[in-house]
Each structure stands twice: as structure tokens, then as C-alpha cells.
Amino acid sequence: MSVVPIKKAPEPTIRRLPDYYHYLKWMQSNGREVVSCTHIARDLDLDPTQVRKDLAVTGIRGKPKVGYLVTPLIESIENFLGWNNLTDAFLVGAGSLGTALLGYQGFKQYGLNIVAAFDKDKRKIGKKIHGKEVLPLDKLPGLAERMHILIGVISVPAESAQAAADVMVEGGIRAIWNFAPVSLDLPEDMVVQNENLASSLAVLSRQLAEAVK
């Protein structure tokens, strides 16, 4: 009965939004001021109607014969994805993957700011990685609560992932970006995204097998 301000969009659409975003940023840096779905579709190898529907979920409206104004469209996507303001996050697992994630500056562009790293390995604790100190894992709940951290990144081996997730839940974290290849057992109201390099590789392998058969 209540008005729902955030209507749910299809996941495939949300997944394509960053592609549009990068494309539009590119257009913008080239001085382009307007762009139509037809062109976006051609360049990104998609269906024009699909592009139109995808962009529509962000609330933007285009003009017939012209298309969309690039800058407002970018803002609309940023706003829809919450990429216009930084959200602080904690990372657990300062191994090679964790180190790479800590060093990747690009996340800021996507509204994610990893402010601290945690590990249970005493040899790693105290070290600085890309300017961020590695803290003992048992400090996470207290700090997360105090700093109102909402997002956690898990980059530990599969066998430690559930424990890392539990600590995050304890600290009041609401969303987990999980790079470990396991499915986490979490309370209903938690949000999870499993980042699965294996999945993409699976699709690639399969398509390659079909292509060279």
C-alpha cells in the first residue's frame, strides 16, 4: 500500500548498467553531448529496445529524434547505483587477492571505499598494504559497529569464508561481496554477491569448446 521509492529492476539490467556507464563516460570525454539508444546499442552490440528499457529503470527520459543528454544520463545511472557517494567497506583476507583488491583504485569510482583490512594471520597483522593497516580479525565487529560499516569484502580461502562472514554479521555489516568459492549461510536480511571468476571461466571454456568443435 505504501509507495515504494526504489522499484526493483531486473538483475540482468542492473548488470548492464555499468557497461552503459563506462561507455557514456567515454562519450562524454570525447565531448559528446547527446546519444541515442540506437547508437549505444550498435556500439555495445545490444538490442536498441533493451538499451532503452535498461536506461528507463534509472528514471531518465529521452527525447524523440535526439536521444539522451549524456551528462544527466550518467548522473541518473550513478544515482541509481549509489555511485555518487562513497560507502566505506571492510575487507577480510589480506592474501594475494585481498592485496590486489586493496590496491585497486577503481572501486572508488563505483562508490566503494575499502578503509581497512583484517586477517587472522598474526604475521600479516600490523603490516600496511597499499597504505591500509591490516588489523586482527577479532577487532572487526567492534570497529564495524562504531564506524557504521555496511559493506564487507571477503577474500579469504573457501574454508575461512563462513567464519569471516559470521564476524561481519556480528559487526552489523549488511552486504557482503564474497570472492571465496562457497555459498555463505547468512541471515535472511543480508545481501550477498558472490564474485565468481570460475563462472566466467566456465562460460568461456564452454563457448570455446563450441567454437572450435
Added chain:
Amino acid sequence: MSVVPIKKAPEPTIRRLPDYYHYLKWMQSNGREVVSCTHIARDLDLDPTQVRKDLAVTGIRGKPKVGYLVTPLIESIENFLGWNNLTDAFLVGAGSLGTALLGYQGFKQYGLNIVAAFDKDKRKIGKKIHGKEVLPLDKLPGLAERMHILIGVISVPAESAQAAADVMVEGGIRAIWNFAPVSLDLPEDMVVQNENLASSLAVLSRQLAEAVK
């Protein structure tokens, strides 16, 4: 008219296969010999029928009342995904992401073996990263052809990605795993998987926004 040995499976199914695979490996290491879709579904939070259909694409057959034998099921998935034998790959872009990918031992489990890295930056050329020498980019086509390399990994910044892809095409590479946030313009018969961290982050951001609204 010809018999097609490799039937095409839905992409969502292929993407879930690695999850089953990891789960089954875990079951196997726990000494489990049989497992049913019902159990897999419960543990992985999926629909039992969906699990059954997914596994069926790999060609396995289960037994009523029992389920599937774990080991043959694992082999069936490995076989379907081509993970039972290593495919050599080249990587272009020895920056921080490239370094992380070169250091990640897990890919071997997924049939991918990165054997060499390439970069156009002279300061990086000649260096060894995780035991693999960084070679000049212009050597790629010749080497790829000679070594019959089929898979290329792109971990360069967005603006260099198309050039990297072109070099790969020139060297006869057939499948590209693209970590740069751009859509590549490639010949029809090339296979591409865009690995988009931004996509997952987009979904995570959106779900978090909905959850805390």
C-alpha cells in the same frame, strides 16, 4: 543434419556449474559418496528441480531414491567444462590486476594455465612476475601462433584493451577473458567473456539500497 556432440546449455546453468563443483569437492573431501539434488539445493539455496536440470546438461544420470555418485558427478562437470585438462593462455597487462591474476594458483583447477605475460611498458619487460617473464607485446602474435595458444586474458586499462585484443586476434587466439571495462570489437567467431567487477558491485549496491530503505 550432423550430430552435434556439444549441445548448448543455458548460460545461467553454466554459471552455476562451478558452484556445484566446489560444493561437490567439499562433499567428497568429507567422505560423502552420494548426494541428491534435494540436499544440494538445500545447501546452496536453490530449487531442487533446477539443480537436477543443471546437472543433467553435463550428461550425468542419477538414481531414484539415492541421487548421484559424487565422484562421477564431479568428473562429469569437469569434463563438460573442459576442466580436466589444462589450456595454456597468454595474459596482456602486467599491472596490479595482471600481477594478481598471474599469482593466482586457482586457475589451474579450472583448466587455465597462464604461461606468459605481455606488456608494452618497457620498464616491465624482462621482469619476472610469479615466475613468469614479462615479454614485449609485439612478440605475442608470433608466439601465440607457434604455441597454439587459444585463450587470452586482458588486464590492461580500458584505453589499451582494444589494441591488446587486436594483437590476440592476430596471433590466432580464439577466446578472450576481458577484465577491462570496455566492450571489444572483435571478429564474429571470437569468444569473449567480460569480467566485470563493476556489475557485481552494481547489484550489491542496489540490493543494499533496497535492504536498508
Added chain:
DNA sequence: TTTCAATCGAGAAATATTTATCGATAAGAA
């Protein structure tokens, strides 16, 4: 001013994917 072409937005149709239903089968208990 009128005509034309490009594009949007909305809704319909087509396709893909997920979920439900049901008869058949196999293992173990009665």
C-alpha cells in the same frame, strides 16, 4: 509551414529460464 527521418515510450509477442507436477524407480523397512 509542411514533410521527413530518427527516436522515444508503451505494450504485445517471442523466447528463455525457473518452478511445479507427476508417474516411475530403487532402497530399505515391515
Added chain:
DNA sequence: TTCTTATCGATAAATATTTCTCGATTGAAA
């Protein structure tokens, strides 16, 4: 042996997503 239960495989139904169609709108050219 017969009954019961868990599960499979196949098919049908439901849902989600993509693609198509078409009238309306806008800007630019005639």
C-alpha cells in the same frame, strides 16, 4: 515379499527477459 519413502526424469505451467511493433514526438530540411 510387499509397502513406504526419497528421488529421478520428463513434461507442463509460471515467470522473467528479450525482442518486435507501432503510434507519438521532435528537430531539421524542403
